[in-house]
Amino acid sequence: MTLELTGVRTAYEQFDFGPVDLTVENEVLAVLGPSGSGKTTLLSLIAGIATPTAGSIRLDGRALDGRRIEDRNVGMVFQDGALFPHMTARENIAYAASGADRVATLANRLEVTDVLDRTPETLSGGERQRVALARTLATDPALLLLDEPLSSLDTPIRNRLRDELHDLFESLDIPVLYVTHDQRTATALGDRIAIVHDGAVEQVGSPSQIHTRPSSRFVAQFTGNENCFEATVVDRTEDGAILQIGDIQFRTTTPDLPASQVTACIHPSRIGLDAPDAPVDGDVTAFPGTVTRWLHQGSEYRLRVELDRAPLTLTVNVLPTTFERLSLENGSTVQVTVPDESIHPIPDRA
């Protein structure tokens, strides 16, 4: 199956959406963006709830334009599940499924067999979403759309369901569009991520591309990269360029930079910290720096490091093992190493 959007646009009172071009194969495309960016509009257009003013949407070559919601064979899971409140979980699934066997199979697959005879209001948030998924899968959709299905769940349940969804999506073998405003969920579930901003798709790429090679300052910052700096291209070499940020020069491996002014982004997880006197090797730039603030974020530490030779503050993520090995605290002197590959220049837009 292939979902293809070509030049799709729509407009509300104060909001222009599109034009959006997008191709989704049998994969999970995480649609990531802030609230109000147009993520839900994108799903509504594909599902037939909203009508495009221009462009075309095709599913496996078949045009969906003008087709009613019920004739599209597009499954949609809504934010709170949208279970029918006057039906039990079983009746909700049976509403879409043909036969009791099918209900039982789906209930078993989504692990909701025990709660089938309960009404939606007595189900937990996680159970509701499982039932909603079972109900949607009962129609054998050719395409699955999910609108922030985990956003109202508590962290442990969300994490568990997220892992299960990953496996489920893999077994489906249809295009899946998963809308979220949480970059962790997008990174965990998406084979690719589409960043939506102001009614347009800003970048589509693998999670690692999105994180380390953002196409704009917005993408960098929305995915948690605070290290974006104005930089001047001072020299172009065969296999890269030299960038100047403030008083410091960095090497980058990006060749053929078209502009002389760029925004240089350095992902916080792609910066090394070491003892001040540690040997430096490889294609890196090394500076002395001082830790000015640190925050424990569970799986990692997020530090602010001021460079001694320039008025530049970097955000650096380090693993707890590194944090403990270097006995870091506020005021610690460190050696900051920035690999050439970590410097990602974005040409400034005219």
Next chain:
Amino acid sequence: MMGSHSNRPGTSTLGPDWLSVALALGGVLLLLYALPMVALFLSVPPGDFLARIDDPIVVSSATTSLLSASISTLLATVFGLPLAYWLARTDTPLTTVVLAIVVLPLVLPPTVGGIVLLTVFGPGSLLGDTAIAAGFPLTRSLAGVILAQTFVASPFVVVTAKAAFESVDETLEYASRSLGKGRWTTARRVTLPVAGPGILAGVTLAFARAIGEFGATMMLAYYPRTMPVQIWVAFLELGLENAYPVAMLLALIAAGALVVLHTVAANPWT
């Protein structure tokens, strides 16, 4: 949590004294409602009431009222629900106009409603004369009673059901349709059941209004006599005491409607 005490205004600062004052003031109204009802039922001993309840005149008027109110309610529901659904799911300048027309009978004095209906359905009007010629007069007939009751009572169905439909999250309808069910199946199996208690409230209110209808019925169909008309006639011809049995019966039916509202339907006023 800062400011959480402000979530319960009045409980600590004004205290229960103010509540007592409120109840005392409201109590005056409460007496106005309850006393006449109690007096009505005390004025006739239960034995007398039961003895006079099978008076042919009482039976005839009760039959007319129950039959006409049932048919009026049915008509109001069959024609009112689609209109209510349309009103709930469209938002255009036309919607506002249509809603204003629907509400008109609610604010119109019933006697004026009767006059308005007479100009369209009464003798001398094109429609009225055609109906009489066809042997199906629209005044002084059961049809006239039903016409008057439907005019006055059906807005209750439309207005209440509109609110009930509006309270049904549209996402549920989208969900149903994304599961391959068409608009009609969705309306029948999702929207109607979810809005059900609210709709039932509207239907009950319409029935209560129809069975108590007097003004428009008087103008349009003095015969066959409904209970309110019979009460009026008995009062004029034979005095207050002769109006009691039918009045009590009507009060009991009204109380029954209230019970329905509180049990199976979603009472829109609680």
